[in-house]
Amino acid sequence: MxxxxxxxxxxxxxxxxxxxxxxxxxxxxxxxxxxxxxxxxxxxxxxxxxxxxxxxxxxxxxxxxxxxxxxxxxxxxxxxxxxxxxxxxxxxxxxxxxxxxxxxxxxxxxxxxxxxxxxxxxxxxxxxxxxxxxxxxxxxxxxxxxxxxxxxxxxxxxxxxxxxxxxxxxxxxxxxxxxxxxxxxxxxxxxxxxxxxxxxxxxxxxxxxxxxxxxxxxxxxxxxxxxxxxxxxxxxxxxxxxxxxxxxxxxxxGGHGPVLVFEDADVEKAAVEGVANRFRGTGQVCISSTRFLIQRGAYQTFVERFVTATQALRIGNGLQPETQVGPLANPRQLAKMEELVADAVAKGATLLAGGKRLSGQGFFFEPTVLADVPMTARVMHEEPFGPIAILMPFDEMADGLQEANRLPYGLSAYAFTTSARTAIDVADGLEAGMIGINQYRIVATELPFGGLKExxxxxxxxxxxxxxxxxxxxxxxx
The missing domain is CATH 3.40.605.10 (Aldehyde Dehydrogenase; Chain A, domain 1)
Structure with missing residues (x-):
């Protein structure tokens, strides 16, 4: 074209x-x-x-x-x-x-x-x-x-x-x-x-x-x-x-959007749509989901679905109709992704998908999934602003909320559950200006767009x- x-x-x-x-x-x-x-x-x-x-x-x-x-x-x-x-x-x-x-x-x-x-x-x-x-x-x-x-x-x-x-x-x-x-x-x-x-x-x-x-x-x-x-x-x-x-x-x-996926949630929906949300815009989206916090009983199923969907993404020039993930916008972003992944893996994170730059022309970086990421890793504190997703389990709602609210960011947050009570409690507990329950699309002209904290x-x-x-x-x- x-x-x-x-x-x-x-x-x-x-x-x-x-x-x-x-x-x-x-x-x-x-x-x-x-x-x-x-x-x-x-x-x-x-x-x-x-x-x-x-x-x-x-x-x-x-x-x-x-x-x-x-x-x-x-x-x-x-x-x-x-x-x-x-x-x-x-x-x-x-x-x-x-x-x-x-x-x-x-x-x-x-x-x-x-x-x-x-x-x-x-x-x-x-x-x-x-x-x-x-x-x-x-x-x-x-x-x-x-x-x-x-x-x-x-x-x-x-x-x-x-x-x-x-x-x-x-x-x-x-x-x-x-x-x-x-x-x-x-x-x-x-x-x-x-x-x-x-x-x-x-x-x-x-x-x-x-x-x-x-x-x-x-x-x-x-x-x-x-x-x-x-x-x-x-x-x-x-x-x-x-x-x-x-x-x-x-x-x-900026943001570092948490997603809480509870055991009673539609795990398939949360995972597959989570991949689309995380890697939209090659992850260069301030309200994007970055930290996927999954209740332990649903963790393994979520991981399998998420990794499979990530590996199926088609990477390429955005002008090609089959492309789902384009390049990063500039060499600075590319270098940052390489640094964040290398730092996480060196400190003990498990690389489940992606993790490297594509060969040839263009600022292309594979959609990347990390698990078992230690708190000492930079990516647990810095906004990735690129195609990196972090998967981690939690046990009780209080544990999930504690991790979701740990950072000074408070732009977007998401939760998946079929319980009305859980939906109300988690929405009240999340420290974010925009919250999606059982969905990732939270932007509309008629609604406010903005965050809390830093x-x-x-x-x-x-x-x-x-x-x-x-x-x-x-x-x-x-």
Missing amino acids: NTPYDSLYLFIGGEWIGTEGRDTAVVVNPATETELGRVPLATASDLDRALNIAQASFDVWRRTVPDQRARILKRAADLILERAPHIAAQMTLEEGKPLGEALDEVTRAAEYFEWFAESARRIDGRVVPANRPGVLQLVKRQPIGPVAAFTPWNFPAITPARKLSAALAAGCSVILKPGEESPSTALALARALDDAGLPKGVLQIVFGVPDQVSSHLIASPIIRKVTFTGSVPIGRLLSARAAEGVKPITLEL SGHGSEGGVEGIEHYLTHKFISQV
Whole structure:
């Protein structure tokens, strides 16, 4: 399948700005290790221009009536769906995930624009009865101001869509810095919004050295809100920078998702669907299940089903229709997988499947299953963010919950049981922002997406998603 790769730009003030006169970063196809293109990196003057335009465009966009904002977002959603096959192919080229997964992601990105288009019409306030005669008391919700948004490379459509759709619906202007390794997808979303009639400058896309761009944007008094999806260490850094300017920040950080499988569960379903969930996106998914905790009576059956299903997965270029697991996104991820597996095995873990890089071109690593992993192994503490699954038994619910909650992560968790009582108790006991009972699919546009503990704070999606881009203003009038 020969799919051409789109040209890459900055998008500032409604202009598509190419590489001339700017440093660039190479975009590599992770399945072939060949160069796809070069993305221009914004200069300091580019960032200053983007900031000034964001301020000016906010003054226009915040006064655009909600119905008009909604119409533009809905039109953008329609354009994204029309262009979905092309956008998905771009995503597979630059990020590596199978084309079917990419197409599903683009479709769900469009759904966020549809959802928040309607939310724009529902930004209401309230009248509060006064305790003095002749006084009118109002509470109004208004857009917070220009937003700096930072998104990673692993979900280059849906992660920007969550932030952009909510912020734009609220009436905010946005400067978005996507991951430089998968830039074309985010630019396709920007083009859809531009073609839908979004006023010039309301959305701007910049690329650059992440530390330089984030420090420049967050330090500016023009930026009034920060939102970031990525790793815990970078989340801490950006949170500190935002705090210097007393700016609110939404953080969606890493995870190390536990799965509790009880003896009364549908073990076949938990195992087979667990394999699909764990190795989707080549394991580079923050809400993915990583630690499978199986009650001892079901442990052996689960292990057999899980390993068999893992070994049956088809690995290859995401553009090939039979591919179920694509390459890792970059050489850093590949090196990390090799290090984590070698460390676990050296410390006594049992390798049940996979465990090594595939020969030939591409950043391919076998879907890997580890058992008997000691607590001293790095993978028991660090988010793998790759195709590694850990299987371990537990006896009583308290033991399973203790292990599930042991880490500072609290993004996603899962449990499988046919007992209603067990389902209630385990859901109450798990320390996670999103919990799936007897299923692994826990993401929907109408539901909040976010974590607890070091997995971040604040939620995206659902009715909660727009709140972070609004302020509350109290007005007392006589």
